[in-house]
Structure formats: structure tokens, C-alpha cells
Amino acid sequence: MFQGSYPDSDIGGGAPLGGVQATFTGPTSTTVRFSVGTTRIWGIGFLPLGWARFVDAPAHVYADRLMDPRKERIFAAFRPLIEGLFGETADEAGELERIGAHFAARVPVELPDEERIVACHAALLDPDLATVADFAEAARLPAHTLERLCRRHFGFPPRLLLRRQRFMRSLAQYMLDPSLKWIGAIDGHYHDQAQFVRDFHRFMGMSPSQYVAAPHPVLSGVMRARLEAAGAAVQALHHPLLKHPADR
Known part of the structure; x- marks a missing residue:
């Protein structure tokens, strides 16, 4: 999630993604390359158990893909966080609190696996x-x-x-x-x-x-x-x- 300049990115030399406020990267087996100007970035990394808990889709479908979460249905639950994370001025403590509150508010799902x-x-x-x-x-x-x-x-x-x-x-x-x-x-x-x-x-x-x-x-x-x-x-x-x- 970016405040300031938005990056131009690609994964494994694939189709570039640019001009978006946030990017969602699936599980990776190759490099993500990006160029960006002056910006502030928050990144959230999911381990496999986190993917199972917060993303309602098989991981292999999104492997080695770089996506705009505002356009993918499965990422709809993250949009309020993306849109509400940053204020008019930088506030690291407040932003971190909003990230924590977002995940704490998510309804726990039963994971048979x-x-x-x-x-x-x-x-x-x-x-x-x-x-x-x-x-x-x-x-x-x-x-x-x-x-x-x-x-x-x-x-x-x-x-x-x-x-x-x-x-x-x-x-x-x-x-x-x-x-x-x-x-x-x-x-x-x-x-x-x-x-x-x-x-x-x-x-x-x-x-x-x-x-x-x-x-x-x-x-x-x-x-x-x-x-x-x-x-x-x-x-x-x-x-x-x-x-x-x-x-x-």
C-alpha cells in the first residue's frame, strides 16, 4: 500500500502493473521488480496459514501473479484498509494501529486443514x-x-x-x-x-x-x-x- 508515488511493477518479466494505490502479490517463485519515486510503503506478508485464513481462494491460482486488489473479487475485504490506511499526513503509529484493527475485526474462519x-x-x-x-x-x-x-x-x-x-x-x-x-x-x-x-x-x-x-x-x-x-x-x-x- 503506497502513499505518494505509485510504483511500476512486474513479476518474472510479465505484464507490468502501474498507477495503483496497492498491489497484491500471490505466492512467488521468481522476482518482483519495481521502480518508484518518493513514497511511503506498508507491506503485509501472509504465511500459508494466513493465506488460508484471509484469502478465500486456492493459492496456486494466484501464484507468481501481481494484481490490483481493487479489481479482484477475492480481495474485496481488504479494500477498506487500502482506502482508509493513510491520512493527509504521515502517522506511522496510527497506520499500524489501523492495520492491526482491520485484521482483528475479521471474522475468524474454521480451517479444516x-x-x-x-x-x-x-x-x-x-x-x-x-x-x-x-x-x-x-x-x-x-x-x-x-x-x-x-x-x-x-x-x-x-x-x-x-x-x-x-x-x-x-x-x-x-x-x-x-x-x-x-x-x-x-x-x-x-x-x-x-x-x-x-x-x-x-x-x-x-x-x-x-x-x-x-x-x-x-x-x-x-x-x-x-x-x-x-x-x-x-x-x-x-x-x-x-x-x-x-x-x-
């Missing part, structure tokens, strides 16, 4: 998982149930989720400590550096060397802030039952 979503999410964070069979065993689900549940609530099939986790662990490790170089940050489940480079192109749309050559003034700070506040540098590595640090 809640325990299985949490089990799958917790299993996905295990760095020792290497195969879909390992994933299914850790989540205590049959393979076909795991496939259905992952697509509906996580947006992608189990194999791609495991591949993304492996990549995100590597990227986060490098961003937190570039002195390791890529060779020291690559996850142990990669067979070799060539496999990592292929995944880098798949998820980032560029080579590792191209990424290193680009500046990351915002992302580096965000990763360190996330690590301090949430215990993980990127959202994909957050615990499914994440609590505020003061509640730990």
Missing part, C-alpha cells in the same frame, strides 16, 4: 529434507494429500517448494555474510555449483555474478531486520506459528 498446514510448513523448514518422500514423512501425510495441500495453501507443488527452500537458505546465508562467497553459502543439498547456478537463474532471472554486481541497499537491511525480529532473514524461512519477539 489448519493442523496439516502447520505440519507441512514446519516440515518444510527442516534443512535435512531432500526429497518429496522425506517431506511427506515429516508432515505425516500421504504423498497425494501433501501435493493437494501444498498447491492449495502454499501455491506450488512439494518438489518446487523444497527446491525454493534450498535456494532461499543459500541466498539468505550469502546476504547475511557475503564474506563466505557463494561457495561457502550454497546449501549442502546442492550436488554442485552448476546446479545452484541453474536454480539461481530459475528463481532470480539472472546469474549469481550479475546479482552480486547489483546494489542491494534495501534488501540487505530488510534481511537483517527480519532476522532480528522474526528469527529468519526471509519470509520463506519463517516459522509457521511466528510470534512477536516480546511474546517469545
